[in-house]
Amino acid sequence: MRVLVVEDEELLAEGLRKGLEAEGFATDVAATGTDGLWMAREHPYDAIVLDIMLPGMNGYRVCATLREEGIWTPILMLTAKDGEFDEAEALDTGADDYVTKPFSSVALVARLRALIRRGAAERPAVLSAGDLRFDPGERRAYRGDAEVRLTAREMALLEFLLRRKGAVVSKIEILDHVWDAHFEGDPNIVEVYIRHLRNKLDRPFGRETIQTVRGDGYRLEAGDG
Amino acid sequence: MRVLVVEDEELLAEGLRKGLEAEGFATDVAATGTDGLWMAREHPYDAIVLDIMLPGMNGYRVCATLREEGIWTPILMLTAKDGEFDEAEALDTGADDYVTKPFSSVALVARLRALIRRGAAERPAVLSAGDLRFDPGERRAYRGDAEVRLTAREMALLEFLLRRKGAVVSKIEILDHVWDAHFEGDPNIVEVYIRHLRNKLDRPFGRETIQTVRGDGYRLEAGDG
DNA sequence: CGACCGCCTGAGCCTCCGCTGAACACCGTG
DNA sequence: CACGGTGTTCAGCGGAGGCTCAGGCGGTCG
Numbered sequence A, B: 001m002r003v004l005v006v007e008d009e010e011l012l013a014e015g016l017r018k019g020l021e022a023e024g025f026a027t028d029v030a031a032t033g034t035d036g037l038w039m040a041r042e043h044p045y046d047a048i049v050l051d052i053m054l055p056g057m058n059g060y061r062v063c064a065t066l067r068e069e070g071i072w073t074p075i076l077m078l079t080a081k082d083g084e085f086d087e088a089e090a091l092d093t094g095a096d097d098y099v100t101k102p103f104s105s106v107a108l109v110a111r112l113r114a115l116i117r118r119g120a121a122e123r124p125a126v127l128s129a130g131d132l133r134f135d136p137g138e139r140r141a142y143r144g145d146a147e148v149r150l151t152a153r154e155m156a157l158l159e160f161l162l163r164r165k166g167a168v169v170s171k172i173e174i175l176d177h178v179w180d181a182h183f184e185g186d187p188n189i190v191e192v193y194i195r196h197l198r199n200k201l202d203r204p205f206g207r208e209t210i211q212t213v214r215g216d217g218y219r220l221e222a223g224d225g
Numbered sequence C: 001c002g003a004c005c006g007c008c009t010g011a012g013c014c015t016c017c018g019c020t021g022a023a024c025a026c027c028g029t030g
Numbered sequence D: 001c002a003c004g005g006t007g008t009t010c011a012g013c014g015g016a017g018g019c020t021c022a023g024g025c026g027g028t029c030g
Helices: A010-022 A033-042 A059-068 A087-092 A105-119 A152-163 A171-178 A188-205 B010-022 B033-042 B059-068 B087-092 B105-119 B152-163 B171-178 B188-205
Strands: A002-006 A026-030 A047-051 A075-079 A097-100 A127-129 A132-135 A140-143 A146-148 A210-213 A217-220 B002-006 B026-030 B047-051 B075-079 B097-100 B127-129 B132-135 B140-143 B146-148 B210-213 B217-220
Touching: A002 A010, A002 A033, A010 A026, A010 A105, A026 A033, A033 A047, A033 A059, A047 A059, A047 A105, A059 A075, A075 A105, A097 A105, A127 A152, A132 A152, A140 A188, A152 A171, A152 A188, A152 A217, A171 A188, A171 A217, A188 A210, B002 B010, B002 B033, B010 B026, B010 B105, B026 B033, B033 B047, B033 B059, B047 B059, B047 B105, B059 B075, B075 B105, B097 B105, B127 B152, B132 B152, B140 B188, B152 B171, B152 B188, B152 B217, B171 B188, B171 B217, B188 B210
Parallel strands: A002 A026, A002 A047, A047 A075, A075 A097, B002 B026, B002 B047, B047 B075, B075 B097
Antiparallel strands: A127 A132, A132 A140, A140 A146, A210 A217, B127 B132, B132 B140, B140 B146, B210 B217
């Protein structure tokens, strides 16, 4: 799950990033409204945390602009408590929810989760492709009846592939979603983790559900529904 | 189980917190009606203890507002004895029960428990996972036929894990529900208490029902129904 | 046919996470 | 005032897991 935080106060922004990453979100930070707008257009975030008071372009306008452009990523507004905030205005411009400063990062994460869940109500509770299943709540993967033990990263990758099953996903896409936008390490990491998944989910069962599409990326065989 | 106390008299509020926490409730306190309203919206409390006489916004209005917003957390009203209280009005605005000052903390806790149980009629009276059982009313835990003695905190944690059995719960979630929203101590406390539970409920019986999911949190093995 | 490029592989390093034991603070009780 | 029970903090440790790297293999293109 990937989240964009648009916040100019450096300390708060850094705190949010820490908190969100601790909760398993890949987090990007933008310091101005214009930057935020640009990044939101550029990447398919799962949710956006948007401060109202921002240099360059305030949160209301960022929000309204995105909606006008047909971008419906769930938006959580950050507002100061001192009343100069108009709830109606926020919701009018297309925000999905708001949190009043000061807030606990716990509260924020809870609301964010709710938002993402709601914003993606049609997503199935358990992901599957043929006899391969993954339950995001339980954090467990199964091939047929056998449980397969995966690490956090492996699960993140599997979840991503399952959500795009049947389609070819490029290594860059994978890096962007399973790692985060600012990952500057060896891209080979993707190959390494694909290998881990194959070793755990395919090889022991004589399968080849994770296919390499040379020059393009990888594809997880859909199996069926 | 998490409870919100809305009470402006500092001494009484503190007494209530102590009493409730001794009984294993995670307790938050709000000193004004508006704060209370805000917090009730913010967090999914299991019950709210609400004084009527409050600065800012009285209890009736807080209660009515919450109900209008579709928040049906069980509410226990605190009323003065001197008659300016109208029972009908309290129940009309959507309170579930009321207690007249002065009251014993025992009575309050009893009514609160009843309220929580009733307010969640679909919840089973006794929580279980395999041969592990916990009776929230009696405040007792059993492994098979053997009773296991737990402290208040341990029970609170066990209860939370049982209500989410099968699913992975993050440390942050645990902190938020078993401790209270403003807990700012060492998060390591969660590991410590997980360890206590394991030492009492798993190790002596050669079990491993509390599993750690590295990077994500903990999971209580569902066992079955 | 040879060179290159993309992907695979196995091994190894290192960080951070969770575990642990102990100590400390607090409180009610005898 | 000593004592036991409970809740919390702390620092050290061990290892799982995240990541890097260098070499190998095979398809592809000049």
